[in-house]
Amino acid sequence: MLRLNKVAVGALKDISLSLRGGECVCLSGPSGSGKSRLLRAIADLDPHQGDVELDQTAQGRVSGHAWRQQVMMVPAESQWWCETVGEHFHSPSEEPPDALRFSPDVMTWSVSRLSSGEKQRLALWRALARNPRVLLLDEPTANLDDQMTRQVEAWLVDQIRRRHLIALWVAHDQGQIERVSDRHLGIRGSALERIDGSH
Numbered sequence: 192m193l194r195l196n197k198v199a200v201g202a203l204k205d206i207s208l209s210l211r212g213g214e215c216v217c218l219s220g221p222s223g224s225g226k227s228r229l230l231r232a233i234a235d236l237d238p239h240q241g242d243v244e245l246d247q248t249a250q251g252r253v254s255g256h257a258w259r260q261q262v263m264m265v266p267a268e269s270q271w272w273c274e275t276v277g278e279h280f281h282s283p284s285e286e287p288p289d290a291l292r293f294s295p296d297v298m299t300w301s302v303s304r305l306s307s308g309e310k311q312r313l314a315l316w317r318a319l320a321r322n323p324r325v326l327l328l329d330e331p332t333a334n335l336d337d338q339m340t341r342q343v344e345a346w347l348v349d350q351i352r353r354r355h356l357i358a359l360w361v362a363h364d365q366g367q368i369e370r371v372s373d374r375h376l377g378i379r380g381s382a383l384e385r386i387d388g389s390h
């Protein structure tokens with residue numbers, strides 16, 4: 192269980208929330224309303240007020256590095272710091288999941304050739320390959336076409352269910368939110384509200 196207790200970051204105040212394993216919670220809100228900042232605060236990448244706790248371990252009790260091994264954020268723009276794709280994985284011999292539609296030699300690819308959509312799919316795989324407890328997804332399909340979006344959505348939801356991951360997923364597209372979310376929270380001013388019609 193991931194718990195936020197009275198978290199305040201940027202314009203958001205008093206955010207209290209519990210997220211369970213295997214549950215996919217979508218977060219929406221106007222541009223600039225603070226979605227990415229909230230994810231960064233949960234990942235201990237931005238300073239904030241209030242408490243964040245994972246399975247009774249408070250964020251402040253472990254190093255940022257150790258926290259982020261469990262609480263993995265996949266930002267909208269992924270970072271790549273080595274020359275080849277495989278150097279970013281602990282097990283470069285791993286086969287790419289079918290849903291991501293890569294050829295088996297993708298680990299040998301140079302990062303410089305990657306399209307934005309390839310980077311996005313690889314960043315998702317890289318995050319899951321590290322076996323986190325929590326996935327913080329910032330518009331994970333923003334660079335993908337409709338068909339690939341559906342495939343990646345289905346793959347992510349399946350991974351979230353099977354691995355019992357805690358997932359907070361920033362999304363703008365109402366259709367996507369309806370397809371993937373168990374719960375839909377929207378930013379309204381400084382607060383989070385449950386959006387009507389979420390199941």
Ligand SMILES: Nc1ncnc2c1ncn2[C@@H]1O[C@H](COP(=O)(O)OP(=O)(O)OP(=O)(O)O)[C@@H](O)[C@H]1O
Nearest residue numbers: 201202220221222223224225226227228229237361
């Ligand atoms: N480190 C920071 N210090 C001060 N202000 C920041 C910082 N990071 C972001 N902001 C500001 O906080 C606000 C929220 O930014 P954030 O990136 O969280 O928005 P968002 O809801 O994710 O928007 P979008 O949908 O456009 O990606 C913006 O006005 C942004 O300029």
